Structure formats: structure tokens, C-alpha cells
Amino acid sequence: MTAPIFKIAKRGGDALTDAQKDLAFDSSLDYMIILEERTDTSDGSNNLQITHSLGYIPAFYTFFEAADGSWYRQIETGLGGSYADSTKIYIQTDEPNQRVRTVIFANSQDNSVGSGRNNASGKLRVAKPGYDAETETDLRRFRFASGGGVFKIKENREMVVTVNVDGSGYSDDQVQYAHGLGYTPQVYVFLGGVQIPIFQFIAAGMSYSVDFTVDDTYLTVRVQSGEYVFEGGEEFVFNAQILLDKID
């Protein structure tokens, strides 16, 4: 017997005809199931270890708090960076005693179906094909579970930073967007439209940096460059997905 499919359209939409990507929910797909959201502080040597004890390598996502209270992601991490093994997540911060917001997903990084964990919760649960939502206990056997929820999308936004070079050949440009949420949201920011691939740029020994910060009012994207890296007028296109889920 084919399992029934449960679809929810957004307000004004039609669950029977809307494209799958436009639906609020579709039970025939998997979700990134949030297991835990937590805020920790690194030690005086810029290290933070979070014990998850899952027995597998989970997908996870980190944000770092800046000195001004805004939050950012490391666009480029140093040797080691942030990684997980089957028992812990290891995070290297830019500063000692820095706050880190970590989202740990129940999904393993290889999205495999496992067993042995007792972490499924929530009143709405959708099991993966072949499993029983009423008896399974390991979230890896679920497509969706409402206990910790999943990320919800507020909007997608394109932001373009145009480089302006000063008299000394340096640049520092940013664009802000007022997201209107009144709290600091989770956000994904991707960089596109760079005229020169990043790896070629670095290999050439030249330097520029791109980063973003988010606080309870603004999403800010920024491009800075060293002496005479750019001529001026170059455009950096940032594509952001602003979520309704909180960092802080």
C-alpha cells in the first residue's frame, strides 16, 4: 500500500496544485529536524566542545556573537574549523570567551537511517518509508517530528554590495536590510556573482574579506579589501534566506 501524503499549502495556495517547493509542508520529503538549540561560551583558548553523545556525526550549524552583540558565521575558518565526531562538536572561536549559538540536527551528516536513540518527540511525527511513526524512537527514522521543529522560512533576499575604493586603494562597503523581526534570526547567506573565484584570489596572494552579521534589526553584508585588490565598481551579490527561528 502506498503511504498517504500529507501536504499543507501556504495561506492562499492550493496543496493539490502548488509546486512542491512552494508548500508549507509535504510529508513525502525529509526535513532537517532540530534536536537541540543551545548557546555556549568558548574557553580562554578559543575552544568549545559540546558533547552530544549521539554515536554518529550529526549535521550542525553555528553562529558566533560579535563584540557589538550582533551574530555572524565564519565565512572562512582556520585550520581545524568546526567539526563533529560521533560524540562531540568541536568549535574554534575567533575570540576567547566568545558566545556560540549551535543548532544540532537529528540528521546525521550522511542522512542515514539509524536506530538506538530515544529522542523522538512531538505531537506530529512522520516516519520515513518502512517505519512506524507510533513506535519508532530514533529521530533518524523520521522525516519530520514537531518536538524540536524544523526551520521555517521568512523570506529570501538579494543584497548587492558595490565596491568603492578609497584614495589609498582600500575598500570597506556594506549593505543593510531591516528584517523586521524584533529578534536575531537564523539566516543563511550565500555569496554569488564574484567576478574572480575565491580560490584563485587567495592563490594569487591577494586579500579581501566578505562577511555578514545579523542582529535584532538588521542583516548586514560587508566586503572589505586590501590595497588595490579592486578597481572599484565590482559587485558582490549576497543571497540570504532569513528564517523565523531565533539565534538570540
Added chain:
Amino acid sequence: MAVIKILKDGETDIESTDISKFALHSDYKCQKIALATYVNIVLPDGSNWFDGDFAEGVINHNLGYIPIFFPFVEYGSKGYEATGNANPQIELPTKDDPVGAAFDIWADDTQLHITVWPTGLGTVNGNQTFVIRCFFIEDEII
């Protein structure tokens, strides 16, 4: 118009205007996984930055638009965080000076493209295999 709302565990106010309290709210799209898959990339023995060595790989997603994506780089028994253009840099076995691996990861409307290249002054000792794992979210970023 009916609205379907499901609270997360521990939340009790179904009328809340704080959408972060909901596991599901039909006014907003959840992030749905369109595809979760991987590719192996090998950085060959003897690779070094001075010679411009690099290795490339692709993952076909065939979504027809540039999606949100969550990449991770597995090396050894560790899964490194990366996202979009973020580049985890991973220390590698070396024949001489310290050497690492850096990554560039980007998507177009059909594929995810990954480039890995050696960083630092050293020479890679032995073939180094990286597993690039990626969750593609069913929503266009552009």
C-alpha cells in the same frame, strides 16, 4: 482561511505571534530536503600550492534553480562544517612543511561544484580522500 499550527514541545500558546515557537505554521514554508547525497574527491599525493594543484568534483541536484544547500566535509572520522562559500581548512599529512586543504563550494541550477586545493608551504603526503556531503533544500536561493 484555515491556518494549521503545531507547537514545539514545551510551548503552550497556540495564538502566539512568535513563529519561532511553532514546529509548523502554514503561513510559512518549512525547509524541506530535496536531496541528500555526496561525492568523493581525492587530492593526490604530492599536491602542493606552488604548482597550482587542485581537485574538483560535482554533485548533480538537477533542481532547475540554485538551491539553499548545507555542505559538510568528511575527512578521517570528522565531519567539518561548511556552508555556501564557507571554506573549512583541514590539516593534512605532509612530506615537509605544514599543508592543509581548503575548499570552494558553490551551486548552479543543476550541480554543486567543489574545488579542493592545498594550502600552506607543504606537500601533501599520500592520496587524501574527502567526502563532500550535502543537503539540498527545496527552495531557490535566488
